[in-house]
Amino acid sequence: MNIGIDKFGLAIPEYFLDIEDLAVARNENANKFSKGLLQLEMSVAPVTQDIVTLGATAAHEFLTEEDKKKIDMIIIGTETGVDQSKSASVFIHNLLGIQPFARSVEIKEACYGATAGLDFAKNHILRNPDSYVLLIASDIAKYGIGTSGESTQGAGSCAMLIKKDPNILILNDDNVCQTRDIMDFWRPNYSPYPYVDGHFSTKQYLECLETTWEEYRKRNNKDLKDFEAFCFHLPFPKLGLKGLQSIVPKGIDKNLKEKLLENLHTSIIYSRRIGNIYTGSLYLGLLSLLENSTTLKAGDNIALFSYGSGAVCEIFSGTLAENFKNHLRNNRNEDFEKRKRLSVEQYEKMFFEEISPDENGNVEFKNDDSLFSLKKIEEHKRIYKYNPK
Numbered sequence: 576m577n578i579g580i581d582k583f584g585l586a587i588p589e590y591f592l593d594i595e596d597l598a599v600a601r602n603e604n605a606n607k608f609s610k611g612l613l614q615l616e617m618s619v620a621p622v623t624q625d626i627v628t629l630g631a632t633a634a635h636e637f638l639t640e641e642d643k644k645k646i647d648m649i650i651i652g653t654e655t656g657v658d659q660s661k662s663a664s665v666f667i668h669n670l671l672g673i674q675p676f677a678r679s680v681e682i683k684e685a686c687y688g689a690t691a692g693l694d695f696a697k698n699h700i701l702r703n704p705d706s707y708v709l710l711i712a713s714d715i716a717k718y719g720i721g722t723s724g725e726s727t728q729g730a731g732s733c734a735m736l737i738k739k740d741p742n743i744l745i746l747n748d749d750n751v752c753q754t755r756d757i758m759d760f761w762r763p764n765y766s767p768y769p770y771v772d773g774h775f776s777t778k779q780y781l782e783c784l785e786t787t788w789e790e791y792r793k794r795n796n797k798d799l800k801d802f803e804a805f806c807f808h809l810p811f812p813k814l815g816l817k818g819l820q821s822i823v824p825k826g827i828d829k830n831l832k833e834k835l836l837e838n839l840h841t842s843i844i845y846s847r848r849i850g851n852i853y854t855g856s857l858y859l860g861l862l863s864l865l866e867n868s869t870t871l872k873a874g875d876n877i878a879l880f881s882y883g884s885g886a887v888c889e890i891f892s893g894t895l896a897e898n899f900k901n902h903l904r905n906n907r908n909e910d911f912e913k914r915k916r917l918s919v920e921q922y923e924k925m926f927f928e929e930i931s932p933d934e935n936g937n938v939e940f941k942n943d944d945s946l947f948s949l950k951k952i953e954e955h956k957r958i959y960k961y962n963p964k
């Protein structure tokens with residue numbers, strides 16, 4: 576049975592920070608961010624936009640009434656959950672009006688969660704071929720003001736409808752995972768920001784990639800020549816480029832290398848303007864590639880490398896479906912152009928605003944007229960608003 580991605584949506588908050596403005600404010604050479612990390616802009620979410628509202632917005636982009644009747648599982652991958660107990664999927668289930676007899680869960684393993692979710696979705700459909708699964712990767716990446724990771728922050732959500740006979744990408748059965756118990760990036764329950772050993776983390780990312788790729792090639796008898804493109808988890812766009820360079824052997828066919836490089840650059844277009852969206856970053860790269868490539872065609876294979884600090888990684892692949900382009904947007908740039916540019920001062924105030932309920936657990940937020948927003952917290956309960964346009 577062919578199972579994979581049938582529909583693909585993306586949500587980004589309406590604000591962004593230009594990375595040059597950040598460089599000036601932090602007394603850094605702007606080229607360090609724009610050339611050294613390949614980052615241009617960073618998405619900034621106000622307090623009324625969280626993983627629930629962004630996740631619901633990303634899915635709303637494509638869901639039909641028919642889909643809502645057929646979805647019987649919602650999986651959200653995230654490491655910026657809004658509650659230690661209740662899954663963000665349960666809120667999303669309600670906001671989107673999905674039929675009641677569904678399973679709604681949240682998966683955590685740093686930036687890897689959604690990839691585990693994708694495999695769970697596939698197994699669910701193998702047992703229940705007519706089921707639809709809504710898979711959401713949603714995160715708000717905050718490292719803190721003046722930290723080394725600040726220029727790589729971001730916010731956004733990717734949503735995918737997973738089903739049999741998909742219209743976009745058919746998943747192949749070739750997944751290879753690796754687990755390493757390391758402390759490269761982690762966020763203890765008592766801390767709003769992650770602790771990160773930046774250079775150690777990039778070293779681990781690349782080592783995990785190289786060793787998993789080696790194992791993937793052995794187990795599947797496949798090599799770079801079998802792929803049109805390789806998408807990477809993108810904590811910052813330059814690491815995708817370094818990743819590709821680290822697995823391209825010396826003496827590789829020049830045309831193959833050029834093709835892979837060109838597609839790599841296509842896959843980082845969105846991430847350069849959004850920043851790290853943790854578990855959604857790999858899928859943001861895939862969406863960027865599929866929506867912007869003019870050369871990919873049905874039957875082409877795409878390899879994907881998912882990495883979550885801590886660390887778990889996975890390499891797997893998919894094959895493009897017939898007419899996949901007809902099922903993707905070709906005007907995504909409009910969403911970027913609509914965003915409002917913030918000053919550094921405004922960004923600091925907005926991105927790091929804390930929710931501080933009164934003694935009864937109440938707080939009311941300024942009106943946010945987005946499609947979905949956090950309206951208030953009442954007796955410690957999050958109340959969301961749906962504002963149909």
Ligand code: HMG
Nearest residue numbers: 604606607611685686723724773774776777780810883884
């Ligand atoms: P840093 O140490 O401040 O920067 O922060 P740097 O000194 O390493 O410079 C960065 C690059 O800019 C270097 O390029 C410099 O040469 C270059 P490279 O040599 O590496 O190719 N550079 C310049 N280029 C042009 N003109 C200039 C200039 N100056 C410098 N004037 C660091 C870098 C990655 C450590 C930081 O951004 C950070 O801590 N980021 C957060 C951690 C991270 O993203 N890790 C990635 C791997 S872990 C991962 O992917 C998981 C994650 O997504 C979380 C999860 O799983 O949940 C993070």
